[in-house]
Amino acid sequence: MNAEQKLDVIIVGAGFAGMYALHRMRALGLKTKVFERGDGVGGTWYWNRYPGARCDVNSMEYSYQFSDELQQNWSWSEKYAPQPEILEYANHVADKFDLLRDINFGCNITSLHFDKNSSLWQCTTEKGELFYSRYCIMATGCLSKNNIPDFPGLGNFRGEVLHTGNWPQKGRDFTGKTVGIIGTGSSAIQAIPLIAKQASELLIFQRTPSYSIPARNEAMDKKYEAKIKAEYSTFREDNSRRYAALNNNPNSVSALEVSEKERQTEYEQRWEAGGLPFLASFNDLAINIEANETASKFIQGKIREIVENQSVADLLCPSTIVGCKRLCVDTDYYKTFNRKNVSLVDVANHPIEEITESGLKTSAGEYEFDYLILATGFDAMTGALLDIDIKGLEGKRLKDKWQDGPKNYLGLSVSGFPNLFTITGPGSPSVLANMIVAIEQHVDWISDCLKHLEKHSYQVIVADEAAEEKWVLEVNRIADQTLYPEGCNSWYTGANIPDKPRIFMPYLGFPSYVQHCEHVARNNYEGFKLS
Numbered sequence: 386m387n388a389e390q391k392l393d394v395i396i397v398g399a400g401f402a403g404m405y406a407l408h409r410m411r412a413l414g415l416k417t418k419v420f421e422r423g424d425g426v427g428g429t430w431y432w433n434r435y436p437g438a439r440c441d442v443n444s445m446e447y448s449y450q451f452s453d454e455l456q457q458n459w460s461w462s463e464k465y466a467p468q469p470e471i472l473e474y475a476n477h478v479a480d481k482f483d484l485l486r487d488i489n490f491g492c493n494i495t496s497l498h499f500d501k502n503s504s505l506w507q508c509t510t511e512k513g514e515l516f517y518s519r520y521c522i523m524a525t526g527c528l529s530k531n532n533i534p535d536f537p538g539l540g541n542f543r544g545e546v547l548h549t550g551n552w553p554q555k556g557r558d559f560t561g562k563t564v565g566i567i568g569t570g571s572s573a574i575q576a577i578p579l580i581a582k583q584a585s586e587l588l589i590f591q592r593t594p595s596y597s598i599p600a601r602n603e604a605m606d607k608k609y610e611a612k613i614k615a616e617y618s619t620f621r622e623d624n625s626r627r628y629a630a631l632n633n634n635p636n637s638v639s640a641l642e643v644s645e646k647e648r649q650t651e652y653e654q655r656w657e658a659g660g661l662p663f664l665a666s667f668n669d670l671a672i673n674i675e676a677n678e679t680a681s682k683f684i685q686g687k688i689r690e691i692v693e694n695q696s697v698a699d700l701l702c703p704s705t706i707v708g709c710k711r712l713c714v715d716t717d718y719y720k721t722f723n724r725k726n727v728s729l730v731d732v733a734n735h736p737i738e739e740i741t742e743s744g745l746k747t748s749a750g751e752y753e754f755d756y757l758i759l760a761t762g763f764d765a766m767t768g769a770l771l772d773i774d775i776k777g778l779e780g781k782r783l784k785d786k787w788q789d790g791p792k793n794y795l796g797l798s799v800s801g802f803p804n805l806f807t808i809t810g811p812g813s814p815s816v817l818a819n820m821i822v823a824i825e826q827h828v829d830w831i832s833d834c835l836k837h838l839e840k841h842s843y844q845v846i847v848a849d850e851a852a853e854e855k856w857v858l859e860v861n862r863i864a865d866q867t868l869y870p871e872g873c874n875s876w877y878t879g880a881n882i883p884d885k886p887r888i889f890m891p892y893l894g895f896p897s898y899v900q901h902c903e904h905v906a907r908n909n910y911e912g913f914k915l916s
């Protein structure tokens with residue numbers, strides 16, 4: 386092994402997690418390289434360039450807080466940042482902290498094998514290069530492996546097939562074209578209103594309708610921005626004590642304790658204000674089915690008000706638990722169904738049978754289009770990790786270890802896989818918290834942990850199997866208090882991927898999670914073996 390190949394830390398992924406991890410590892414004086422399959426930084430925001438892609442978290446909250454200079458000097462142009470601006474921000478951070486020189490772009494990692502004798506990870510890239518490191522940080526993202534359903538005939542389609550999660554850099558002009566889109570989750574709901582304005586005809590193939598709340602996006606209110614910046618650290622601290630590390634204005638009252646009139650007033654105000662805070666209208670929407678039904682009925686009423694054709698409105702009305710699948714946030718989604726060039730096709734009752742040369746065939750009919758867009762989501766949370774052949778102690782494969790679902794400790798570390806950390810892994814708040822806050826908390830924790838190991842000359846840290854078992858039970862215990870694990874087929878549980886083990890993956894409740902992590906670190910990394 387030459388000096389180039391020998392590293393202290395290998396980071397996989399140059400999204401927001403990998404970028405910050407690189408910054409922190411450098412500060413520890415550790416020789417670090419990031420390996421990124423894309424040609425630029427940004428992770429999710431690098432790949433998801435479809436029309437309308439936008440963050441559903443307020444811009445003043447969806448950014449790093451580790452550098453006050455950075456957060457003071459950067460200005461967002463809109464309340465909810467569009468994808469190009471988030472990507473610009475990622476590039477700005479990379480330049481400001483001189484990150485690019487330690488990132489290998491266009492570099493897919495195929496395997497990571499731990500060697501017990503040297504206590505080193507051996508990393509192989511797709512091009513056959515080898516690198517070795519003491520530590521591995523998996524910053525592979527929660528939504529980075531696209532779900533491409535196994536539709537018969539997909540390869541026969543003569544037009545272009547696009548996936549929202551791998552959108553061409555130059556975009557596509559749909560003017561005068563007919564477009565078919567499969568899926569009606571967040572990505573489709575953001576893309577549909579814009580594509581409908583451009584395409585001559587848009588066919589939307591829906592299996593399950595989603596609940597969507599208007600974003601009420603607007604230009605950044607400069608007074609609001611100045612107010613937040615004047616007290617940014619207090620604002621951040623306050624948010625990190627909130628359930629999802631988000632400033633979502635929670636109501637502490639039950640939906641069933643108030644009168645019908647008060648309930649409607651609350652929902653109306655939230656609908657008018659827009660966005661994810663709708664879920665915090667009452668304190669029991671996630672735990673009480675009757676309370677949840679009141680929210681469901683309210684949204685259904687809105688859909689029926691907006692959509693003129695009532696049979697289309699019926700199809701668009703979900704009957705599942707609100708919030709069980711991620712709540713969508715849109716601009717003019719339901720209104721788009723009043724356009725003459727837009728049709729909704731029900732593929733729940735009439736499933737897609739095959740993709741043909743010119744379109745697709747369901748059990749009820751055939752449809753033709755020039756472009757096929759798959760807005761079919763992701764093999765979330767575990768997909769990108771399991772795409773890499775990761776072998777730990779005794780040659781045990783992560784894929785085998787997780788064949789019945791992901792098991793790990795604190796969502797950070799897997800027993801049997803020493804010195805390997807997962808950022809926002811399953812078992813951590815991740816996608817059910819403000820992602821950037823969750824990322825920074827994980828990276829800071831890992832950084833403190835490595836500092837501890839170096840200081841005390843430990844070579845290896847590995848999660849204890851018993852601590853891991855207990856953690857998985859704890860994640861499930863909390864999730865089982867809500868309607869989410871059983872209430873729908875969501876990607877939170879892996880239910881959107883055929884044959885994926887069904888287990889509720891995110892840890893619910895950012896503040897209590899942070900307490901657990903801090904407790905573990907304070908108690909000499911309780912639940913880990915250090916040697």
Ligand code: NA7
Nearest residue numbers: 534567568569570571572573592593711760761762763876
């Ligand atoms: P989602 O939310 O997983 O949505 C995927 C959509 O694709 C959803 O409507 C699915 O219907 C549909 N789908 C998937 N497979 C099929 C097949 N085989 N046939 C028909 N329809 C299908 O992904 P998004 O990209 O929209 O959003 C992911 C996250 O990104 C989102 O939650 C935000 O956090 C940002 P289904 O519901 O499975 O019936």
